[in-house]
Amino acid sequence: MIPITIGIADDHLLVIQGIRAMLSKSNFEIVFSTNNGKGLLENLYEIQPDVLLLDIQMPDMNGIDLCREISRNYPDVKIIALTNMDESHYVKQMIRNGAHGYLLKNTDQTTMIEAIEEVMMGNQYLDRQVQQSLMDEVLLGKRRSVQQVMLTKRETEILALIAAEYSNNEIAEQLFISLRTVETHRLNISHKLNAKNLVSLVKEAYKRGLI
Amino acid sequence: MIPITIGIADDHLLVIQGIRAMLSKSNFEIVFSTNNGKGLLENLYEIQPDVLLLDIQMPDMNGIDLCREISRNYPDVKIIALTNMDESHYVKQMIRNGAHGYLLKNTDQTTMIEAIEEVMMGNQYLDRQVQQSLMDEVLLGKRRSVQQVMLTKRETEILALIAAEYSNNEIAEQLFISLRTVETHRLNISHKLNAKNLVSLVKEAYKRGLI
DNA sequence: TGGAAACTACGTAAAACTACTTAGGACCCT
DNA sequence: AGGGTCCTAAGTAGTTTTACGTAGTTTCCA
Numbered sequence: 493m494i495p496i497t498i499g500i501a502d503d504h505l506l507v508i509q510g511i512r513a514m515l516s517k518s519n520f521e522i523v524f525s526t527n528n529g530k531g532l533l534e535n536l537y538e539i540q541p542d543v544l545l546l547d548i549q550m551p552d553m554n555g556i557d558l559c560r561e562i563s564r565n566y567p568d569v570k571i572i573a574l575t576n577m578d579e580s581h582y583v584k585q586m587i588r589n590g591a592h593g594y595l596l597k598n599t600d601q602t603t604m605i606e607a608i609e610e611v612m613m614g615n616q617y618l619d620r621q622v623q624q625s626l627m628d629e630v631l632l633g634k635r636r637s638v639q640q641v642m643l644t645k646r647e648t649e650i651l652a653l654i655a656a657e658y659s660n661n662e663i664a665e666q667l668f669i670s671l672r673t674v675e676t677h678r679l680n681i682s683h684k685l686n687a688k689n690l691v692s693l694v695k696e697a698y699k700r701g702l703i
Numbered sequence: 704m705i706p707i708t709i710g711i712a713d714d715h716l717l718v719i720q721g722i723r724a725m726l727s728k729s730n731f732e733i734v735f736s737t738n739n740g741k742g743l744l745e746n747l748y749e750i751q752p753d754v755l756l757l758d759i760q761m762p763d764m765n766g767i768d769l770c771r772e773i774s775r776n777y778p779d780v781k782i783i784a785l786t787n788m789d790e791s792h793y794v795k796q797m798i799r800n801g802a803h804g805y806l807l808k809n810t811d812q813t814t815m816i817e818a819i820e821e822v823m824m825g826n827q828y829l830d831r832q833v834q835q836s837l838m839d840e841v842l843l844g845k846r847r848s849v850q851q852v853m854l855t856k857r858e859t860e861i862l863a864l865i866a867a868e869y870s871n872n873e874i875a876e877q878l879f880i881s882l883r884t885v886e887t888h889r890l891n892i893s894h895k896l897n898a899k900n901l902v903s904l905v906k907e908a909y910k911r912g913l914i
Numbered sequence: 915t916g917g918a919a920a921c922t923a924c925g926t927a928a929a930a931c932t933a934c935t936t937a938g939g940a941c942c943c944t
Numbered sequence: 945a946g947g948g949t950c951c952t953a954a955g956t957a958g959t960t961t962t963a964c965g966t967a968g969t970t971t972c973c974a
Contacts, residue, residue: 510721657902691868694905
């Protein structure tokens with residue numbers, strides 16, 4: 493039986509070892525593993541595995557962009573995202589950018605093997621927990637994913653300034669607009685993002701890379 | 704040769720597998736592994752390994768407190784902290800609370816084995832990168848502002864709740880203390896951290912892994 | 915066992931932010 | 945030309961947070 497070839501990209505050696513251990517007893521062949529985005533691209537250039545297990549958070553490159561680039565250049569490689577983040581936001585992003593599967597890092601052997609086999613058959617595989625949070629979002633109308641809410645240019649600008657620790661007053665000075673305007677923008681942002689308070693805003697800013 | 708017994712506590716199965724894989728070829732016997740603090744305490748009650756590899760961030764318990772408790776109750780167990788956080792702040796905390804070693808999760812096999820052997824000989828073992836940042840801090844007098852400032856347990860707790868989007872009032876309810884007390888703590892935190900506003904606090908919370 | 919640190923709490927006043935509404939002018943797209 | 949969105953701004957009235965000071969009790973540990 494021809495083995496399924498696997499590539500691994502994760503910045504933690506321990507995790508790589510863990511994956512190797514999990515996959516060692518089955519019909520898989522790990523053809524490369526790397527701990528950074530650059531190395532991944534180099535490896536992919538040499539050899540394209542059937543399945544790529546891709547950590548979203550690597551030091552040198554953004555996993556989401558990486559995913560898009562890889563699925564564009566090597567459309568036959570099935571990408572399974574591997575991450576701690578179960579927010580639907582990331583899931584959607586990854587799927588839209590060509591990932592075929594989405595696993596969390598606390599996954600077990602059975603799940604991982606199942607995921608690999610599913611994507612090899614051309615199906616999509618999402619971690620159970622991730623599926624659940626997507627469902628919740630749809631059914632319960634939980635806050636729809638962050639990125640879908642579009643902030644205007646001005647709003648983004650103001651959110652960035654808020655996150656940069658400026659007060660409304662300081663922002664007004666800096667942008668040469670009135671305090672009231674800043675307040676209006678801020679309120680609009682809060683409503684759009686369904687933010688309870690300033691803390692939510694800061695977290696949002698993190699997610700949007702404004703910090 | 705009598706094997707060195709090892710206990711593992713980490714919330715990611717993949718990491719546990721990774722450690723098992725790394726240690727499998729040597730004279731080590733893994734006597735238990737668990738993915739939460741409660742399970743760890745139960746396991747420890749049954750059997751005390753020579754070395755405990757302890758993840759600082761587990762869902763149900765704070766690794767630093769856990770470390771203190773374990774080193775108090777089982778002084779013969781050598782604890783090696785295992786984490787992503789290389790900030791000197793954590794390192795000091797862990798060492799003060801009885802850890803004998805401090806490894807980062809991107810460690811390799813050689814390092815891990817070396818660390819285990821060192822602590823078994825009664826020595827302290829710090830990851831090279833961690834050592835470096837401690838050195839930098841001392842030698843270059845890196846900004847003490849952020850990491851060196853110690854928050855008390857209560858303050859840390861409150862900072863975490865702030866970062867979890869609770870208002871002062873909600874925090875008061877949750878901790879069964881008065882609003883005024885929360886305000887006092889909060890003010891103290893802000894002063895300690897030299898924080899201009901809530902945003903600084905949230906950022907601090909990020910740095911300290913409270914989010 | 916004595917002292918330091920931590921946790922608790924209140925008073926008062928000012929500053930900052932939130933909520934909801936309305937509205938004019940600018941700009942873009944069809 | 946009309947409709948939509950965006951940016952601007954203000955009114956009015958609240959709530960929440962900050963600032964600074966004081967101080968009693970508990971906990972820890974040297």
